[in-house]
Amino acid sequence: SAPASAPAARDVTAHLFQWPWKSVAEECKHVLGPDGYGAVQVSPPQAHVELKDQGFPWWQAYQPVSYSLQSRYGTPKEFAQMVDSCHKAGVRVYVDAVLNHMSGQPNGGVGSDGSAYGYYDYPGLYSYDDFHHCGRNGNDDIANWNDRWEIQNCQLLGLSDLATETEHVRATLAGYLNSLLAVGVDGFRFDAAKHIPAADLEDITSRLTRPAYIYQEVLDGGPIPKSEYLPVGSVIEDRYGSQISRVFKTGSLSWLNMFGEAWGFNASATSVVYTDSHDTERDTSGGSVTYKDGALNDLATVFELAWPYGHPLVLSSYHFTSTDAGPVSDANGNVLPVACNTATSGVGGWLCQDRADSTVGMVGFRNTTAGTAVTRWWSDGSDAIAFAREGAGYVAINKESTSLTRTFDTGLPAGTYCNLVTGHVVGNHCTGPSVTVQADGFLSTTVPGLSALAISKDSRVSKT
Ligand code: LM2
Ligand code: CA
Structure with missing residues (x-):
């Protein structure tokens, strides 16, 4: 089926990074819906590795162990209740879908759903031959970022790389996405899409039981252009965030009068944009505007929401000093409910940027001025x-x-x-x-x- 097009109205998506499902449900009802957000992007909901001795880092969620929806963010039932709550509030739900890989744990372990797994062994799901073993660089990891084949067939960060050209893997990934559609999910962010050949994603999405809004992460640079992924769906225009950050931090706002395609960006209608993402806010080179920039960051968000290029994401995250630090969790790594009105300062405290007065006002402005x-x-x-x-x-x-x-x-x-x-x-x-x-x-x-x-x-x- 052809990719579902971008929403025509209410096109602002709140990215509630690491929020547990119960808190997302409440936020949809009391904040996102009433304030005019059209959608929420939630963290990867599938079962994932648990790394207690590393303090339960946030990125556990990017290491799947099965497609059960039992995660540190909640139970399958809580996930379904969240989708219902958001829909009742008029807010669509987009899931961050990790399709390129499974875990990066050479010694295996036990996942958030209680299942035992090995590096290339996920019982009932995948075994050794369902993964790429690219035979390069001594450890099968990507080393040459100018080599298209290697980027797609070797391992990203040591993560076991699924053989997405095979029938079994394609059917299994489509099954996962369809299970989410069955719960009512409206769309997907395809994590690490660049590391999966576009043809494989076309095949997988052709199996979806109904149209879904898809936006893919295909980071700028290297031999694989974003445009290759347009037959699958929309693409995140990450150059928007890096250029906005550069302009606000070291450039001149007067440069922005033609901001968009004239800067070499993809077409507005098929682009998803942000001022910062969960990755760029942790980029230690400091290029991105982040919450740490205070008023400057708020102004960048005002521009993002006022300017009619792309479909904006608004990141809502938590204070951190260590880039690995996870959200405030219990002794088992389960994320505790988000508290926006207390503990909003200090490490771990939720920032709730989706509620910032200037951002909320500009979400309304964007909706009023659409078109x-x-x-x-x-x-x-x-x-x-x-x-x-x-x-x-x-x-x-x-x-x-x-x-x-x-x-x-x-x-x-x-x-x-x-x-x-x-x-x-x-x-x-x-x-x-x-x-x-x-x-x-x-x-x-x-x-x-x-x-x-x-x-x-x-x-x-x-x-x-
Ligand atoms: C993404 N998009 O394409 C996500 O936006 C990004 O946040 C993910 O990286 C990445 N792709 C893989 O899904 C995060 C995080 C990494 C972390 C991975 C896997 O930024 O630091 O890697 O998730 O959890 C961690 C370690 C890394 C290690 C890897 C495998 O930081 O040193 O590599 O796990 O064990 C040996
Ligand atoms: Ca791959």
Whole structure:
């Protein structure tokens, strides 16, 4: 079947990194649905390795041991209840699907579902011949990242690499995806898609029992282009995050007026984007904007949600110092319920970025302005920019350290508007500062340094 296209409306996905299912269910009901998120991306739900002596790192989930949905995030029943809760709130559920590999534990172990496994032995599922043994580099691992064959047929990070060209592996992987569709899952992120030939993914997805939204991780660089994966579905445009980070950290916002395809990115409609991901926020080279950048990171998210390129992910994660540190868990590694209102600071504390006032306001702005063009671009030639989403909204982002006082040409009808970055509309008043658009569509105001202003036709609290 042809890949399901991207959602036409409510295209913001909250990536609730490492959240347990019960907490995701609550977040859908009380936050994501009411605030206008269209979807949630959850962590890999299949059974995984358990590495107690390493302190239960977050990346256990990227080492599958079976396709039972018994994980540190909850039980199969809790998973199903989460899907129902999210659907009732109007939120689609996307699963991070690990298809390229199983575990990377040469000595085997016991998984989160209680099953014993070996490196190339997952009883009832896969045995030695279901894996690639590429015969290179002494240990079968990928070493030459310029070699297409090696990237797809050797082991990524020592993870046992599934022989996705074989009937048994294809049928088993399709069976896993179909079991998720049967529970109501709406789409998939294909983890490490670059390491699986696109033809294999085409075969696997042709077996799906119903259309699903698919976005694939095909990181930029090397011999395998993203475009190869478009017949399978959408593709994560990781260059968006690296370029946004570069522009906000060391460049100039004035560069952003043509941000998108003109920068060499894939077509907007088939691209999923983020300012940072769970991987880039841990990239010790420090290239990515992350929560550690504070207001700068918030402003990058304001831009992401205001700008009509790609389908945005919003990462919601936890404080860390060690890049391996897992989420706050009990003695058995099961993740404890997410607490957003307490313990939000300090190592391990949940950040709940999906709830940040400016982000929530901009999710609403994106929904209100969907389908409208960017017009009336203005910049100071440096780090202050403003633009309209014609007839529906207007945004100004001031990354300068000093305040910006200016008369902006919004093109909006006269009235008092709530700044969605700093407040929200309740009845006919704004919980934060408002601004006034004159009869001619001009708006005279001051935007403080390192802050933003966003107004939309749905944030007008009075006609004068
Ligand atoms: C991804 N996308 O393609 C995920 O976004 C990324 O987070 C995953 O890596 C990766 N692919 C594999 O699914 C994470 C994590 C790694 C971790 C792996 C496997 O970033 O650090 O590797 O999951 O759990 C860990 C160790 C590594 C070791 C490997 C195998 O850090 O040193 O390699 O396990 O034991 C010998
Ligand atoms: Ca592979």
